[in-house]
Amino acid sequence: MNTSKVTFVRIYLTEAEAKLDALIKRLHDWEHVRGVTVFRGISGFGPSGVMHSAGIMDLSLNLPVVVEFFDAPDKIGMILEHLQGMMEPGHIVSWEAILVLDNSTKTPQ
Amino acid sequence: MNTSKVTFVRIYLTEAEAKLDALIKRLHDWEHVRGVTVFRGISGFGPSGVMHSAGIMDLSLNLPVVVEFFDAPDKIGMILEHLQGMMEPGHIVSWEAILVLDNSTKTPQ
Amino acid sequence: MNTSKVTFVRIYLTEAEAKLDALIKRLHDWEHVRGVTVFRGISGFGPSGVMHSAGIMDLSLNLPVVVEFFDAPDKIGMILEHLQGMMEPGHIVSWEAILVLDNSTKTPQ
Numbered sequence: 001m002n003t004s005k006v007t008f009v010r011i012y013l014t015e016a017e018a019k020l021d022a023l024i025k026r027l028h029d030w031e032h033v034r035g036v037t038v039f040r041g042i043s044g045f046g047p048s049g050v051m052h053s054a055g056i057m058d059l060s061l062n063l064p065v066v067v068e069f070f071d072a073p074d075k076i077g078m079i080l081e082h083l084q085g086m087m088e089p090g091h092i093v094s095w096e097a098i099l100v101l102d103n104s105t106k107t108p109q
Numbered sequence: 110m111n112t113s114k115v116t117f118v119r120i121y122l123t124e125a126e127a128k129l130d131a132l133i134k135r136l137h138d139w140e141h142v143r144g145v146t147v148f149r150g151i152s153g154f155g156p157s158g159v160m161h162s163a164g165i166m167d168l169s170l171n172l173p174v175v176v177e178f179f180d181a182p183d184k185i186g187m188i189l190e191h192l193q194g195m196m197e198p199g200h201i202v203s204w205e206a207i208l209v210l211d212n213s214t215k216t217p218q
Numbered sequence: 219m220n221t222s223k224v225t226f227v228r229i230y231l232t233e234a235e236a237k238l239d240a241l242i243k244r245l246h247d248w249e250h251v252r253g254v255t256v257f258r259g260i261s262g263f264g265p266s267g268v269m270h271s272a273g274i275m276d277l278s279l280n281l282p283v284v285v286e287f288f289d290a291p292d293k294i295g296m297i298l299e300h301l302q303g304m305m306e307p308g309h310i311v312s313w314e315a316i317l318v319l320d321n322s323t324k325t326p327q
Binding site for chain 2: 219224226242246252253254255256257258283288313314315316317318319320
């Protein structure tokens, strides 16, 4: 199994934040990250302690959103430096992971 | 880049479990965790092997739900001790991660 | 706290790919993995750079889907070997994590 080290990133926003579109556009057009997936939570709270929840009656609510991506550690390090001006502190989490590249039988990891 | 070590946690439940609300309330009111996000899956199965899936006709189905949060490792250690009485074994997963705190140029990690 | 090492896996697909059902069936019927959760993203892009997004008018869009599971490292290693023929390279990410097993007071980790 041929694998490669990657850094995995999750960034926490809410739907109402205009910066979501700017962030996706930046990751797509400028940073050329391998791929990005955006997930909407059904409820949550951040450091303010205010709950954001989806009830039947409030579909337009300001729900939590997570932007997830991964790429080579050096590239992610640069991207995180670039993103710091755009994001509030304490909303970006990252960790090391392994990407399965193909089914050749090269040395793992 | 100023960063800090955190422990990241994901807890697996289903919507039908009354303990979801109790868990969120506990994390919010008692544990004062930095933030929590709840995601609903579109399908899944647990150790019982029974599939839970969302079809067009069964919006009220018992879908999988994940409660995600992170905080300082010591604080998470204590929270996990507290939660064990509330949760079934084998439904809490955690790993070490890095939180990007701000854009000052202090020593990384 | 009694814990055990696990390998955590996330596999990135899109809804339109027929392989989603085959993957879930394989993980359920053949690999007998501890549990699987499937999440639908609200937007995203992969190595092709093409955006997949959910608007109000296009509920049938080809959205990103993530299949998430975890189990003992040896078992996951075998499962990943099996899955490589089914998946495109670069769509499987994994990392090491800790599973909280029960509230007995055995040696942690």
